Amino acid sequence: MATRNPSPGKLRQPGPDGLPELVDDPDYQPPGLADVVATKHVEINAWRDQQELTTVAHNGHRWDADPTSRARIESVLLAGAMPLDYWTDADNVDRPMTLEQLRALYAAIVQQGGRIHDRQRQMKAEVAALTTIDAVQAYPIGWPDEAGA
Known part of the structure; x- marks a missing residue:
């Protein structure tokens, strides 16, 4: 064909x-080793960006943690007052929520973002330490328990 x-x-x-x-x-x-490493870094960045769109588990529920959701939470935290007495979780269920509980949710989202950032930095360092094109191309991207890393 x-x-x-x-x-x-x-x-x-x-x-x-x-x-x-x-x-x-x-x-x-x-492509040389540097080209293949650069391509793998682009793949790692794409993984990171996708991870930042996932949900976060907090207090027994799943919550949206994407940039739009974070901005909504930040605006409420900056205003210092809940507009309603609930927040809607990732399953579209309204959950009772106080301002302090929303702060705790935001902290959980920030912590997840930190773990994502740390993992992508770790993967980039591991890729940079590889010495062959085949090893770089075979490097599994993801969380260690998912990627086999």
């Missing part, structure tokens, strides 16, 4: 019969 774009290191050009054929690209430089 023909592909729309040639694979790395190949060029499409007319062959002797006028039909397109793939030939080696004389200017192609295969």
Whole structure:
């Protein structure tokens, strides 16, 4: 099956019969270790960004912890007053909530953000210590119990 774009290191050009054929690209430089590490860092950043959109478990419930949810909580904390006597959890259930309880929820969200940040820094350090392209490409991204790291 023909592909729309040639694979790395190949060029499409007319062959002797006028039909397109793939030939080696004389200017192609295969990615080096630094390129592969940089790509892995982009993948780690994407993992981090995805993790920051997940929920946080707090007081037996799941709560949204994405940037919009954090901004909503921050605005209430800055105002110093609850607009309602409840907060809606990630399952769309209204839960009784005081300002102090909302502060504790926000602290749990911040702690989760710290764990995410720490894990992505750890992964980047581990990737930087690898010495082969194959090892970098095989490095599993995620939490240790998920990634097998």
